[in-house]
Amino acid sequence: MPDEQELVKRCRAGDREAQRELYAQTSERIYALLLRMTSSRDDAFDLSQSTYLRAFERINQFDGKSSVATWLYRIAVNEALQLLRRSATARGKLKELETRQPGDAGAGADIVRMDIDDALGQLDGDERAILLLRYQEGLDYRMIAEALECAEGTVGSRLNRARSRMRALLGGSYGRREEEDVGAHPRSSG
Amino acid sequence: MTCDEVRRQLGALIDGELSPDLRLDIEPHLAGCEACAAELDELRGLASGLALPSVAGVPSELWASIERGLDGERTELLRRSPGVRRMARLPWALAAVVTLAVGLGLVGLLRNDSSARASSIDFTLLLDALPHDAKQAFTKFVSHYDAKEASPEDAKLFAPDLNFEVPEELPGGFRRGSVYVLHFGELAGVAATYDRDGEFLGVVFHRPVHTGHCKPHKDYPCVAGHQEGHKVSVGQWRLVHLMDPTTCHCVLSRLNEQTELPPIMSAVAPPLPSGDGGRHRD
Ligand SMILES: [Zn+2]
Numbered sequence A: 001m002p003d004e005q006e007l008v009k010r011c012r013a014g015d016r017e018a019q020r021e022l023y024a025q026t027s028e029r030i031y032a033l034l035l036r037m038t039s040s041r042d043d044a045f046d047l048s049q050s051t052y053l054r055a056f057e058r059i060n061q062f063d064g065k066s067s068v069a070t071w072l073y074r075i076a077v078n079e080a081l082q083l084l085r086r087s088a089t090a091r092g093k094l095k096e097l098e099t100r101q102p103g104d105a106g107a108g109a110d111i112v113r114m115d116i117d118d119a120l121g122q123l124d125g126d127e128r129a130i131l132l133l134r135y136q137e138g139l140d141y142r143m144i145a146e147a148l149e150c151a152e153g154t155v156g157s158r159l160n161r162a163r164s165r166m167r168a169l170l171g172g173s174y175g176r177r178e179e180e181d182v183g184a185h186p187r188s189s190g
Numbered sequence B: 001m002t003c004d005e006v007r008r009q010l011g012a013l014i015d016g017e018l019s020p021d022l023r024l025d026i027e028p029h030l031a032g033c034e035a036c037a038a039e040l041d042e043l044r045g046l047a048s049g050l051a052l053p054s055v056a057g058v059p060s061e062l063w064a065s066i067e068r069g070l071d072g073e074r075t076e077l078l079r080r081s082p083g084v085r086r087m088a089r090l091p092w093a094l095a096a097v098v099t100l101a102v103g104l105g106l107v108g109l110l111r112n113d114s115s116a117r118a119s120s121i122d123f124t125l126l127l128d129a130l131p132h133d134a135k136q137a138f139t140k141f142v143s144h145y146d147a148k149e150a151s152p153e154d155a156k157l158f159a160p161d162l163n164f165e166v167p168e169e170l171p172g173g174f175r176r177g178s179v180y181v182l183h184f185g186e187l188a189g190v191a192a193t194y195d196r197d198g199e200f201l202g203v204v205f206h207r208p209v210h211t212g213h214c215k216p217h218k219d220y221p222c223v224a225g226h227q228e229g230h231k232v233s234v235g236q237w238r239l240v241h242l243m244d245p246t247t248c249h250c251v252l253s254r255l256n257e258q259t260e261l262p263p264i265m266s267a268v269a270p271p272l273p274s275g276d277g278g279r280h281r282d
Helices: A002-012 A016-038 A041-057 A068-099 A116-122 A125-136 A141-148 A152-173 B003-014 B020-032 B034-051 B061-079 B091-104 B107-111 B134-144 B152-158 B261-268
Strands: B174-184 B187-196 B199-206 B220-224 B227-234 B237-243 B248-253
Touching: A002 A016, A002 A068, A016 A041, A016 A068, A016 A125, A016 B061, A041 A068, A041 B061, A068 A125, A068 A141, A116 A125, A116 A152, A116 B034, A125 A141, A125 A152, A125 B034, A141 A152, A152 B003, A152 B034, B003 B020, B003 B034, B020 B034, B061 B227, B134 B187, B134 B199, B152 B174, B152 B187, B174 B199, B199 B261, B237 B261, B248 B261
Parallel strands: none
Antiparallel strands: B174 B187, B187 B199, B199 B248, B220 B227, B227 B237, B237 B248
């Protein structure tokens, strides 16, 4: 895309208008990804900020092999994963307290069904990232491989693993239990 | 193909990443196998659940805060070691949190860190909301410090320790809007808004606070008229602080501090009476 090349060129020269333009074109996607990665507006804000600062700082390293958007996704995911790793312990404990109230464990499982975002929050950061890049952001496997810096051939199996974990967490409506009680499940009847 | 083999490919199928050959193998199986077809439905449901657009828009202050980073704080931001970053966020990042916290009614929790202690006045709250709507940013800032509208006379009574004036008109044709009394923790503050044909100017007066807290943004020494101070720029806007021993005078405007600002500073920050008298009191 010639427009994109031109924009990148101007960003390299430190052109503030170009930087703002690149931000305007991509920030909605980047912020949305980071918001869902972190479930926190202030984390998403901070991470978006550091994503763009790093991007502008390193724009000379952008080789044009992927799109700028994919390249920004890569920076954003790295920023998010770093943050999630740092706060994994604290956050994990908090989540445990929130989601595993006494009494919820057994009979509660049928009543309190985790929603998609709750389940996402239980996944590891890289599982969350790959699911969001694929389904929220609509990246294809090649772009995902570029954004996550992994081999394209591993994207499919990574997605399979992440989806399986989601379905296990979501229980009844998306999960493995389906196989046991197909007939009884309203969604499967008909 | 067995059900297991088929199911391993269903993800790639919904992702549109299956090779045409494999698709041809799988589709007949799906047509005849209810369990695998149900599994495919589940995966599609999950995919569309994940695809739900996020409801929150990009915060309007985000670009301004990136721009500030570009203007000089980048090195500091990136240099911070990961371990301390959460605790020692840059103040303007903290302001974003504070702003949100106001919206969420969580401000009580954050007060210990920001506004409760008199020594920390969080101008980032103001600066982060620039440059889109300076008046709104200013209003947000003062309301964070419990602003109450007051007459200029009441403001003087309210903050007898401060050396300031809020004349009805400032040099350059700015007319006074509202005057507010503020609470910076235990300490009194005063603010006023001015307007010149839709151009906003705001002033804040407070006791000089610990320097580290008074200038959280990247700021530069400046001289306006006879006083030395420092300024922070956000876009066209600049917040200039000039201090005398009793009072920090802060003016938010788009005015040039060399030429247009000095007469205004003189009007809102009258020279202290010489000697030990005046309003100064500890
Ligand atoms: Zn089958």
